[in-house]
Amino acid sequence: MVIYDRHAGLLLGVVARVISDRAEGEDVVHDVFVELWRRAASRFDPRLGAARPWLCRLARSRAIDRLRANTRRADRVTSIEADVVSEHAPLDLRSRPLRDALGSLPAEQREPIVLAYVHGHSRQAIAETLGVPVGTVKTRIRLGLRELGAALSSEGALSP
Secondary structure: OHHHHHHHHHHHHHHHOOOOOHHHHHHHHHHHHHHHHHHHHHHOOHHHOOHHHHHHHHHHHHHHHHHHHHHHHHHHHHHHHHHHOOOOOOHHHHOHHHHHHHHHOOHHHHHHHHHHHOOOOOHHHHHHHHOOOHHHHHHHHHHHHHHHHHHHHHHOOOOO
16 A cells, blocks of 8 residues: 555656546556556566656556547447448438437447447447446436437427
């Protein structure tokens, strides 16, 4: 715990320069300490330098990895959204109000909804794809569907 107490704040600052989301940054710092715990003996050589700069490099590297993974996931969502409005999608998915309402959702809600209701993926498959727990997928879908319903009702796209 001493190493965590001494370095966690610094590492969070390093990670924050790469990732703007604090919760995601905290996850990265956690991952760095887990990696330190599991593999420090095989990865850290005190003859090559002090632990503090090594930890900072490791944290920055993991933050960049996370940022790249998020970018790839965002690209995948964009591709999925293109499928939603393609001519092969069911007619109701090509409707302007539904596209607008779907587009107004945060990506964390839109992505599992598209995977579930357009592509027919199970909640478990979505959880594995997104790297989140199944309960999180269910919550995001539930909240997203609630927002979609409200948006479509206010647009008059849904009949009461």
